[in-house]
Amino acid sequence: MIKTNTKKICIVVSSLGVGGAERSSALLSEMLFDLDFDVHIVSVLDKIDYPYKGKLLNLGKLKAEDDSKMGRFKRLKIFKNYLKAHKFDYVIDNRTRIGLFKELIVSKWIYNAKNTIYCVRSYNTDMYIYPSKFFAKLLYGSAYKIVSVSKAIAEKLNNEFGFKNLEVIHNQVAIDAEELLVKKTIKDNYILFFGRLNDDIKNISLLLEAYSKSKLPHNSVKLKILGNGKDKMMLKQKSDTLGLSNHVEFLEFLVNPYPFVEAAFFTVLTSRFEGFPRALVESLSVGTPVISVDCKSGPNEIIVNEKNGLLVENHNIEALTNAMNRMLEDKNLYLQCKSNAQKSIEKFSKSTIGQQWKTILK
Template identity: 40%
Template sequence: MPKDTHKKIALVTISLAGGGAERSLGILSTMLSGLGHTVHIVTLREDIEVPYTGTLFNLGSYKFTDDSLTARWGHLKRLRAYLIQHNFDLIIDNRSRPSLLKEICYTQYIYRNLKVAFMVRSARLETYFPKPISIAKRLYNNSNFIGVSKRICDKITETYGFRNTNHIYNAIPQFSVAETSSTLPSTYILGYGRLVDDVKNFSLMISAFAKANLKTPLVIMGDGQDNEKLVILAKKLNVSNKIYFVGHQRQPSSIVKNALFTLLTSHYEGFPMVLVESLSLGTPVISVDCESGPNEIVQHGHNGLLVPNYDIVALSNAIRMFVLDGELLAHCKSNAKDSVAHLSQEQISNDWNTLINSL
């Protein structure tokens, strides 16, 4: 009788609401379930927005308003009890992990004697490893890490010396191209994501767009703490009449699909879903070469343009080139979908299955 290779897997995450990391986790739950694994999603906060597949344990719903030390300890005991009760073959930890005290608690108590793989979804490693480095090395000694880009895995090895690292790229979402209620111009450039400038650097995008001095408008899609700041910057640069701030869209695919091209100007990334989503919908991209992800996705002159980060002149020139050189834009557009075919859910599911069975 053949051995049953199906596993019982827990995906631990802060929440199921937010940006690309949360969308990627929802996709992962569906892929693993599709492979026949039994999937539980454990959320530490009660925010649930992205689609998922599996059994949800919403630990956040138990918090209520009591934030005392006793309540927090009870919260952690409840999580430990759930993991023990269900006897998971593997726990995949998707949390950000910057707090040393929390990570001592997780590694020494909550995950004690359990098999855990830690996801790292950003090149900013301090988001996923507490300081100091010497203590992090001891906490995670012999742990398994899964990075969403090759560069992230290399950086983990360079910084901490950990060798048990594997990279698995984020998979392409399955879109239903529904029409949006937003009124947009017929032709436009697109930038989208969380409007948090310390991460996504929309200020660079707006500044380069202004410097390009084109008639084609820019659509910025997303919500965040820096929305007003970016509106003020657009006014200051005299391009507010050419920038459309359309907020968060629950059905963004038609906006992405109909754009001339998509811009990404982040300070840092992991494996940016903005680029993957755009290319999968046939929309070419211009991205800064930030750490990490873009240079593992964008093939310069083939499916988009890759420019040095923080170089406003290079970025504005790339924007002008795509708008004014119809032949180059058409060439990159024709290659967009095929360039991310290796990121299909079928292929990434196989990568996950191979890794899970090796751990």
């Protein structure tokens, strides 16, 4: 397909698999491609689950063949030569950025600061911005833009580092109609968590404890936990310890979880921290209400309490339990949240978010 827009964009990702940040990167490639940009993607790891658009340079395949020091140097040189050969107008770096020496090489040797955009996708900003103010300014202060996915992240970066090149662009919500056509035979009445099973971040233990104390198990409302991760076995054991083995079902990660999301009574987010949680906007986009803890950051930029869901104090089992019970027992509240769900996230639509990206990719 010949592009009428001559601007060339390179999106650099850790991978295109499993997580919400990775899903957002894949969607960004599709959105910019559909806006007629010439899109290329460079993936550090050979993990490509989500659909994307554009040309892919999979450095992960080279990493699998040779991950020695010489192999790493060769990959960096291939990366540098790729950027040089294609003369990209902008490089959008979506990677988690860990390691000072490595990032000095990338930012000072491989990238050209004046056309580099660094994305920060978590309130745990140490994953993206080196915590030393001196080195953070050295690495990212002269970049064209630092794009954060929530207002809270931008405020934190401004307060801690005083960056002058900050922009806020939320994650877009874009579920293809075809993804919802893959209907599942789902007869259960259930609530749903979907995401990576990393309890240090997602705090699914809190969800299990609150669910066990709620009225849902006694009213035949199951809990489905959809996803994979390092803590899956631990969470299964915790579920058994709480006496929930007949009420909690663990499902494997799905690239397309949306039929399960659409059929859920409501979805739940209990994270210790986030960036801009896709699970909430994706749930609302298919008309399913949400309950979320008010963690940093994102939920309070998505949920209007008692309008499209319930927002509760974080790390508070009783508050989360009460919210679950309210959704079960207060039919008017539930129906109001359900009827407002889709309309409430129109500001995160592909067209709106796409226009914001077009503005900075002049």
